[in-house]
Amino acid sequence: MSEETGATPRALRLLVRGFVQGVGYRWSLVREAERLGLRGWVRNRRDGSVEALAAGPQPALRQLVAWARRGPPAALVQQVDEQPAEGPEVAEVEAMTGFEQRPTA
Secondary structure, three states, rough: OOHHHHOEEEEEEEEEEEEEOOOOHHHHHHHHHHHHHEEEEEEEEOOOOEEEEEEEEEEHHHHHHHHHHHHOOOOOOEEEEEEEEEOOOHHHHHHOOOEEEEEOO
């Protein structure tokens, strides 16, 4: 698909900091990503943050980032860092068929 149509998949890596573990953040992010038709994964990190890699149309990615800044009701999001995903991880996530929770890294 061409870049002009806006349908070319893109990928973003998100790192979410704050009170985001033990509050249903990952589960809720999976549900939101699925609602938006995105592919990818989310996982807790040992430093207390949550990391996600998402691929799909740019408008849907922007909506996911906006949701990530709020999170589920019990979360207290302090910061969301986003950066374009690069390299082999982009091909991996674009080949996925859905959005999944992964083990803590």
